[in-house]
Amino acid sequence: MDTSKSILKQFYNCTMLREGKIIIEDLWVRDGKIINPEKIFYDEKVLPDFRIDCQGALIAPGYIDLQINGGFGIDFSHNVENVEEGINKVAKNLLAHGVTSFCPTLVTSPSDTYYKVLPKIKKQNGGSHGATVLGVHLEGPFISIHKKGAHPEQCIKEFDSDFKSLTDMYGTLENVCLITLAPEIHSAPSVIKELCKRNIKVSVGHSIASLEVGEIAVNSGATFITHLFNAMLPFHHRDPGLVGLLTSDKIPPGKIVHFGIIADGVHTHPAALRIAHRTHPKGLVLVTDAISALGLEEGVHRLGQFDIEVRKGQAYITGTNTLCGSITEMSECIRIFKEATGCSIVEALEAATLHPARTLNIESKKGVLNFDADADFVLLDDNLQILSTWISGDCVYTKCKYT
Numbered sequence: 001m002d003t004s005k006s007i008l009k010q011f012y013n014c015t016m017l018r019e020g021k022i023i024i025e026d027l028w029v030r031d032g033k034i035i036n037p038e039k040i041f042y043d044e045k046v047l048p049d050f051r052i053d054c055q056g057a058l059i060a061p062g063y064i065d066l067q068i069n070g071g072f073g074i075d076f077s078h079n080v081e082n083v084e085e086g087i088n089k090v091a092k093n094l095l096a097h098g099v100t101s102f103c104p105t106l107v108t109s110p111s112d113t114y115y116k117v118l119p120k121i122k123k124q125n126g127g128s129h130g131a132t133v134l135g136v137h138l139e140g141p142f143i144s145i146h147k148k149g150a151h152p153e154q155c156i157k158e159f160d161s162d163f164k165s166l167t168d169m170y171g172t173l174e175n176v177c178l179i180t181l182a183p184e185i186h187s188a189p190s191v192i193k194e195l196c197k198r199n200i201k202v203s204v205g206h207s208i209a210s211l212e213v214g215e216i217a218v219n220s221g222a223t224f225i226t227h228l229f230n231a232m233l234p235f236h237h238r239d240p241g242l243v244g245l246l247t248s249d250k251i252p253p254g255k256i257v258h259f260g261i262i263a264d265g266v267h268t269h270p271a272a273l274r275i276a277h278r279t280h281p282k283g284l285v286l287v288t289d290a291i292s293a294l295g296l297e298e299g300v301h302r303l304g305q306f307d308i309e310v311r312k313g314q315a316y317i318t319g320t321n322t323l324c325g326s327i328t329e330m331s332e333c334i335r336i337f338k339e340a341t342g343c344s345i346v347e348a349l350e351a352a353t354l355h356p357a358r359t360l361n362i363e364s365k366k367g368v369l370n371f372d373a374d375a376d377f378v379l380l381d382d383n384l385q386i387l388s389t390w391i392s393g394d395c396v397y398t399k400c401k402y403t
Helices: 037-044 085-099 111-120 163-170 188-197 211-220 241-246 268-280 332-339 344-351 352-361
Strands: 011-012 015-018 021-024 027-030 050-053 060-062 063-068 099-107 136-139 174-180 202-203 260-263 284-286 299-303 308-312 315-316 375-381 386-392 394-396
Touching: 015 344, 021 344, 060 344, 063 085, 063 136, 063 332, 063 352, 085 099, 085 111, 085 308, 085 332, 085 386, 085 394, 099 111, 163 188, 174 188, 188 202, 188 211, 188 315, 202 211, 211 241, 260 268, 260 352, 268 332, 284 332, 284 352, 299 315, 332 344
Parallel strands: 011 050, 015 060, 063 099, 099 136, 136 174, 174 202, 260 284
Antiparallel strands: 011 027, 015 021, 060 375, 299 308, 308 315, 375 386, 386 394
């Protein structure tokens, strides 16, 4: 019988982010969950099996990346022959950057790519083998050719027969948790409603939609905006487009529209980061939009149907000046975001933890350090550098040895 799951661990000499505050308190873990120590003190009256001295570190929830196209030489949309191997490689390498859960993202591709790849990307729990796979984010092909970015125009599609067009294109939606589409496409509202019935979140993006069209999409069930400011109409004072959803008064009461933003120092100007944060801080979700070149040196790599070139720390479609994703990891995005906006440590960390968890409605288990939540967390130094990463209370990456 495996008794290791009942091991009681106490993390002490630390601060932690809990319920919007940084507090001085020990963290207790058992059975892969964060537990209330009152039961230990007053009911069980037992001592911990292990005491981990955190040496003054800050404990924060593990980071969650809702949009990552690949990394470390792997492109999820192109690696069709060794899909599982590629997912596992990225999942393992993300641990060093504090990411404990992620959504592998497929960019616009031919239908046969989806048929080959989607059945092989399974939702799976994290551990020493790698970060948790929450489900696939499908970014396209139902987007606008006018805001295609690095997506191949020949693969972009319309909805020919409402929801059936979507199932015909992808084949299966079993492991899909998020889909990006352009809300101005014919039949988009009905498709959004059907996706919501299937518990698949809908994001609007790669779009030339007006604010009114965006509001229709949100009232149909869309809850997210894909990489705000990028691949959408620029803000205009008479029609602010999808950016206007951040302050729309046509959103149902109590509903939060979350939005992804790429804080890599390239895709989004610091002033734009400040505008987004000051306008709608509770909706802000940091995403990397990382590509296969994440973690690699400059040179030519692959993204979906294109060759890409990394030069001077930025990634472009080869032979063009079209940006095609980021090569900045989540931990660095958090630091860039904090410096650009002047926000608090709590706000910076919640943009990569609580907010993405809320986007997927998993905040009872992920993105928090509340009692009964999954014990997925990171230990950080004063500069928000990763010291160690933990999943289910087990150390899966460390720079330091803890006693």
